[in-house]
Amino acid sequence: MELARRSALALSNALAAGDISAQDLMSATLARIDAVNPKVNAIVSMKSHAALMDEARACDQSNRNGWLHGIPIAIKDLANARGFPTSKGSPIFAGKMAAQDDLMVARLRGAGAIVIGKTNTPEFGLGSHTFNPVHGATANPYDPSKSAGGSSGGAAVALATGMLCVADGSDMMGSLRNPAGWNNVYGMRPTWGVVPAHPEGEAFMDMLATEGPMARTPGDLAALLDTMAGPDPRVPFCRQIAPTLPQIDALPGVPEIAWLGDWGGAFPMEPGVLALCEAALSQMQQRGWSVDPLVAPFSADAMWQSWIDLRSYRVAMARRAEYDDPVKRALLKQSMIWEIARGRNMSGLTIHGASETRSDWFRCAAKLLERFDVLALPSAQLWPFDIALEHPTEIARVQMDIYHRWMQVVVPASLIGLPVVNVPIGFGAQGLPMGLQLMGRPGSDGHLLQIAQKWHEATGWPQKNPAMIERQ
Numbered sequence: 001m002e003l004a005r006r007s008a009l010a011l012s013n014a015l016a017a018g019d020i021s022a023q024d025l026m027s028a029t030l031a032r033i034d035a036v037n038p039k040v041n042a043i044v045s046m047k048s049h050a051a052l053m054d055e056a057r058a059c060d061q062s063n064r065n066g067w068l069h070g071i072p073i074a075i076k077d078l079a080n081a082r083g084f085p086t087s088k089g090s091p092i093f094a095g096k097m098a099a100q101d102d103l104m105v106a107r108l109r110g111a112g113a114i115v116i117g118k119t120n121t122p123e124f125g126l127g128s129h130t131f132n133p134v135h136g137a138t139a140n141p142y143d144p145s146k147s148a149g150g151s152s153g154g155a156a157v158a159l160a161t162g163m164l165c166v167a168d169g170s171d172m173m174g175s176l177r178n179p180a181g182w183n184n185v186y187g188m189r190p191t192w193g194v195v196p197a198h199p200e201g202e203a204f205m206d207m208l209a210t211e212g213p214m215a216r217t218p219g220d221l222a223a224l225l226d227t228m229a230g231p232d233p234r235v236p237f238c239r240q241i242a243p244t245l246p247q248i249d250a251l252p253g254v255p256e257i258a259w260l261g262d263w264g265g266a267f268p269m270e271p272g273v274l275a276l277c278e279a280a281l282s283q284m285q286q287r288g289w290s291v292d293p294l295v296a297p298f299s300a301d302a303m304w305q306s307w308i309d310l311r312s313y314r315v316a317m318a319r320r321a322e323y324d325d326p327v328k329r330a331l332l333k334q335s336m337i338w339e340i341a342r343g344r345n346m347s348g349l350t351i352h353g354a355s356e357t358r359s360d361w362f363r364c365a366a367k368l369l370e371r372f373d374v375l376a377l378p379s380a381q382l383w384p385f386d387i388a389l390e391h392p393t394e395i396a397r398v399q400m401d402i403y404h405r406w407m408q409v410v411v412p413a414s415l416i417g418l419p420v421v422n423v424p425i426g427f428g429a430q431g432l433p434m435g436l437q438l439m440g441r442p443g444s445d446g447h448l449l450q451i452a453q454k455w456h457e458a459t460g461w462p463q464k465n466p467a468m469i470e471r472q
Contacts, residue, residue, distance in 0.1 A: 181435025
């Protein structure tokens with residue numbers, strides 16, 4: 001248990017110093033997974049224990065080739081990891097083995113990581129609730145009757161329970177933020193383009209989703225981001241940023257934060273969510289940070305319409321092969337069929353109008369981020385819900401008209417590719433975690449991590465109140 005709760009950087013240093021071996025760490029990791037994973041179902045498609053111990057032994061006998069040398073990691077089941085199935089949570093791809101690593105996975109292996117399996121995700125990553133017909137649902141370790149969030153729910157739970165020390169995730173509509181907030185860990189959506197996508201398929205129009213890191217400390221978040229990040233000559237629109245870990249302790253000046261709350265009433269919130277966020281912001285003020293409430297700066301309705309149009313078009317184009325095959329279409333969940341049908345029926349004029357709205361919001365946000373370092377919003381509009389639900393149908397008596405409307409609070413950053421860090425902020429009346437989104441200007445990933453580091457030094461929520469599922 002002691003090794004399971006150490007930070008990734010602490011484990012890396014211990015491995016480098018010879019204080020522990022990769023075999024020690026793998027043995028502890030597998031024991032932790034055996035004890036915890038049956039209760040939460042976060043890690044799937046694992047390699048055999050014997051094979052993993054052999055890989056750890058080989059690490060101990062080889063030269064160190066990066067800071068992740070000998071550290072076990074599981075890859076989100078939307079990305080390809082050579083030698084493991086990539087089900088994407090869909091019966092269509094169940095058991096399909098990946099022939100090669102995606103770019104991000106290759107970078108993690110290149111830094112020495114040992115891939116042990118995959119982390120669970122919703123079918124095709126749709127919906128911020130981790131369940132699918134291939135691997136089942138992932139439970140929240142703070143209350144196994146509740147959702148873990150998603151789509152990086154398996155990764156967040158594996159971190160919260162000490163089964164992994166760092167994890168990859170991906171984020172189109174809050175998938176690195178919502179599950180991090182609901183599991184008391186850190187999750188970061190980098191500036192779009194900092195972590196390049198795998199170089200395949202259409203590469204110029206899809207600017208909504210990105211991969212990014214998750215961890216129990218901002219330092220680990222920075223270290224993993226630095227490994228994932230960096231341009232690839234085959235991928236357009238990459239963005240180069242300076243390494244974030246070396247400067248993580250050097251926060252310049254006083255952070256100036258704009259609090260957007262419920263966006264002028266546009267985002268319904270369950271009782272207690274805003275109060276907990278405002279309590280965290282009060283703590284930040286006590287540290288001398290500037291926090292100013294801000295009137296909603298842009299139409300939430302216009303932003304939402306832009307989002308759902310661009311998202312449906314993107315999903316429809318990405319999954320058109322499955323939709324066009326009647327046998328495969330019958331295996332798609334209804335939310336996927338709805339997205340594809342909607343996107344395929346969209347006119348060029350509609351898509352252009354959605355992009356115009358996105359451009360208007362980008363310019364508006366740019367002006368705000370000349371005045372403030374950070375725009376702050378809750379990481380979710382409600383507490384973790386019943387694991388048996390497909391998705392929430394109402395929040396605070398407001399009906400949700402679309403399956404993902406309940407996550408509208410993440411759209412302001414997702415729509416225009418802003419960097420965002422979810423920071424843990426404590427627990428509600430029912431003992432369930434919540435997080436706060438800290439959004440910055442494009443390319444300010446390192447500054448956001450510096451702010452998160454100072455917050456972590458003051459609060460340490462993942463270490464102060466870890467998930468102890470074995471007691472339940």
